[in-house]
Amino acid sequence: MDYQFKDIEKKWQQFWATNQTFKADNQSSKPKYFVLDMFPYPSGAGLHVGHPLGYIASDIFARYKRLKGFNVLHPMGYDSFGLPAEQYAIQTGQHPAITTEDNIATYRRQLDQIGFSFDWSREVRTSSPDYYKWTQWIFMQLFNSWYNKDADKAESIATLVAHFESKGSKGINAVSDEEVLTFTADEWKALSSEEQQQELLKYRLTYLRESTVNWCAALGTVLANDEVKDGFSERGGYPVEQKKMMQWSMRITAYAERLLQGLDTIDWPEPLKEMQRNWIGKSVGASVRFGLPGAGNEPHNTQHATDYIEVFTTRVDTIFGVTFVVLAPEHELVAQLTTPEQKATVEAYITQTKKKSELDRMADTKTVSGAFTGSYVLNPLNGEKIQLWIADYVLAGYGTGAVMAVPSGDQRDYLFAKHFNLPIIPIIDIQNIETEADPTKEGKYINSDFINGLEYKEATAAVIAKLEEVGAGKARVNFRMRDAIFGRQRYWGEPVPVYFKDNLPHLISENELPLLLPEVDKYLPTESGEPPLARATDWNYNGFEYELSTMPGWAGSSWYWYRYMDAQNNTEFASKEAIEYWKDVDLYIGGSEHATGHLLYSRFWNKFLKDIGKVVEEEPFKKLINQGMIQGRSNFVYRLTFELEPTEYVQNFDLEEELKASAIRSLPMIFISLDNLDDLNNNVEERVLLENNINNIYLKEELETLRMRVKLNLNIHNKIVSDLHVDVNLVNNETLDWEKFKTWRKEYENAFFVSKGGKYICGVEVEKMSKSKFNVVNPDDIIERYGADTLRMYEMFLGPLEQSKPWNTNGIEGVFKFLRKFWRLFHNDAWEFNVSDEAPTKAELKSLHKIIRKVEEDIERFSFNTSVSSFMIAVNELTDLKCNKRAILQEMVIILEPYAPHICEELWVLLGNEAGTLSYAAYPKFNPEYLVEDEFAYPISINGKTKMNLNIPLSLDVKDTEAFVLANTDVQRYLDGKTPKKVIVVKGRIVNMVV
């Protein structure tokens, strides 16, 4: 029988499902291997061809590892909480759970069609209560924990309470809010329970904090930064204001150092690690206090936050070059430190700053602006009085919201000083500050008191020592990363398992989990601007109000890989045994867009779960591969822009009306093929020719009656054509199927095509894949035409996995032909299955063992595109050899199985093997003996240019090879009687002669 991919694929997909072929066991004598894909958000649009790229790669890897004798865990699930479903619910009133369910069904159908070897018995959905029960449970553990810096790990809040009770706050080294109380044990005990809880909240790993959000009153909701454009909501264009709100936060900053260090232990793409490093943003420097004059002893040393300005600097060595200090306009001391004379200026400046969005403030790096407060601060090391300014280039949220300005070393400070005429003091002997700041660390210090003559390293150490001595500063490490906001004012997310009593948050008890998402009448905020959950009736905890915000999208995805290990467990998020067996993810494949979101939060939660003893590995994803994005590839047709004009005035003649009344209704649409377009643009004659053609061919009969009444002139517009997107499904290899095109839309029904040789060539552009550009390609269509095996192999054949590339089907025929050719090896000319048991020849064995090694090497380095090519080469070779030997073909079936599982299963059974055993067959063993050659066609080159090839026995050593080459008459002809100065022979590679 011919290769009937439809029957074959359906048959085996059913077989795998009924027999649970890919169900993984949590116990095995085999080594474990966990292959994970980033699970999808089930959107209403379904899967497009970009989605499966990573899934196909991971499936090939998973299937390969099974053949290599591993116990493979390869699961799939859905990140099913999220905004689009909620948006849809708001529009249609349908419960998001229902639309989500529908979308999942579509995804599942599409995924099943591609033939993935997922263990569906472990499927997870983040929106399902038996899943989010555990997301809530982890939240509770975070609430019940604090970060002990001495132990460098999270601990139960009980250990903190015990410490407070016995020793007070003394000796606690914790990651906490900035302002915590200092107290003795007795003082602690004297606090009311509420006061104690209030204090403990400052230590918990998830806590309430007032944070600024983008509040859109009209939409009644909080918007993400990228949903805000120039101070207005992207959707609807309503004004957005900065509003302070009590929000749940996650103390991820406690893990900053461990998150940074951990990167060195995992096998991830370097750019991705770099992104996380930048996001964490560790900078090593010092904090320095600039005292306020008149506040007492100078230089200053006091506990009260109001009589000094604290700055963070990475260049504490430049402290003698400080000529002013700048505060962020939002800094809390600004009002207090502004003198009456400067009050008006400063307030005007603050108002001006407030008008600017954060984006504007960041974008405008050219204009220098600021205002003098009228106050001075004192340099702690030389007592010098320096001006205190405010300026919007200093951000309140970073460091301390204040900087010490060193105009000789920092370009921003330099411009500021020049603009406001502030002093600039050079501090390093080799510094050149004529036209710009010079941030050099080379050279020796000048104008710098006790560090004069020193070099960078010793100077830094000396300054820090001095600062510590006078109590005005110390070495400090600063991180850019902030705590993550964890609350969302949305409906379709996990409810936070917290209720409020006396304005304090309390956890519900564990046995009351899951806290189910309540039903609401509408998915909108309330009139008073409370989140949708406030609409739920009778939703309270023994009369106390529940938290009304829900968890963000990343909550459910920050631990889901553990649930796959033990998806059905009712008593734990996963059993200890399951976690100890599977441990971590060996291979994780997904897009790099999750670099600083999902991948950072997951590492954070993982480290926390390890601290509390629930998981065993410090890092969750040992190896990670980013698959590139599949971009859309749009096609264009070019519609001629022309008009007809009457050349004379005729009474009561309106061309438009006459056209409408005529048989043709309107002027025909004429499309110009891309290859004709150049001629038209460059060649006037062509245009005249076309005009004549239009008149004579396209318009002739239709306009005859009109022409009898008035003379018409045809004008082609200056911009000859307008480019229109055309559905890529109507185009094959840039050639338009114009019959289909005519039926695509009513208005094209009578279209004309101008082309060379009857082929209409379309234009191409790479853009985002989107409906409006008609460039979305659905895997279903490809599978319908070519089958899943072709789709799988073609997606791999497209190019390196990590590279972004536009989707195009130009080469898909080649892959399909390859599979047919493979099928043909097992069949005779009458399409009857025909395999021989003869012993294979040397040439056949060579082909086989070449491919065994090649595919092994390629898969191990995730180079799937090259192995597809190699399969083609192997099948071409075996076809040429007319090989139908079982000994060769059966091995081929095993090697190809990860790539094209359906056709291989079918052939496996035709070869007489038991159905379903292929997935666990043994991968063929490579034997290098079959590849040994006794001769090699050496390229013979003269001065590095290859001239000819020469077969030379590999048994010859370097010297004999050289002699063999020089004895050759053809070589002599090339040498033209000259003796080479030097002959380089690389055995088995090349011979090069220098003349």
Add this chain to the structure above:
RNA sequence: GCUCAGAUGGUGGAACUGGUAGACACGCAGGACUUAAAAUCCUGUGCCCGUUAAAGGCGUGCGGGUUCGAUUCCCGCUCUGAGUACCA
């Protein structure tokens, strides 16, 4: 600005540690089969010069360098894509 990735025929791409640049596939051209078409098969296909062939020249973004030999290593530059940012 900074960080990272990339640039190879008409197209997607290959060339792993410096050793025959362009594998494999698409497309295109020619041919076979066919009444014809589709399908299939065969041949050719980097560019230039050359009637064919031979021979030759040029070729991996650009300019240099190291080397017997560079797509690969080094220096400088251009462009494209991604991330990130008045980060002190």
